[in-house]
Amino acid sequence: MATYYPPVGFHFSVEFTGLSTSEVDHQFQSVAGLSVDVETEDVTEGGENRFKHKIPVRTKYPNLVLKRGLLVDSKVISWCKDAVENFEFEPIDLIVKLLNENHEPLLSWNIVHAYPIKWSIADFNAQESKVVIETIELVYNYYNTI
Template sequence: MPESNPIPSFYFSVIFELLPQFSVDTKFQSVTGLKVTMETESYTEGGQNKFKHTLPLRSGYENLVLKRGLTSDMSGLSMWCNQALEEFVFYPANLVVSLLNEKGNPLKVWYISHAIPLSYEFSDFNAEENKMVIETITLKYNFFKELPVPNF
């Protein structure tokens, strides 16, 4: 029977439909940008001075931002970003973001369509601090949708 408890956000996976894909390409510190908003247009009705009508136009999606600790492992995702941003060769990719339960089974799944890299950056290097280097990948995508997940 499904539980109605809120789902914790710390156990998740990200899987790209890219080749090659290595194990480091599914592990991230954070994922942000699963957000859709409705663009609207105001319409003023003649003779109606109390309010304006608001008409929906189209949906808009925020950029997806993926963060992870930098490793020396080979990464297909890094190669994909570099190919797009340095050589201007774009291969849009689909990806799946899943929130997982304690057994690693998906509880909620989102399919992200037609993503391309917009930026690829690394956190500052500072000899006065003992911090990990964080790799940040920003993606533009067409849309996302939640996929149904069977109950385990």
């Protein structure tokens, strides 16, 4: 009988530090972009023609994409609107928490110096009965696990 079960990926929250947000502002349908790539540079060695050495150069982080049902009154969306409509960027930190069955954090990722670069609303269609989804895309410097 198994004694360890991997955590589920559907129980999480997103907290925006620096914004006084309500509990509803922490709930998202999905979070994508928690990954990191290490870029490398090829270095050839004199006299060795069989291979090239790969030297790590820098890390590269993709954009963080958050999706949820549309909120009419949201501090997060006000922050996004200031950036995309008024070109007033105020970078903040985020904490993405993977939660257990008791709503306690199992793992947390601290997203550093994030600001919005895209805010979109899903298409409206009178022939479908779906929730309106908003998507927020953020660029950030890096993340670390807490």
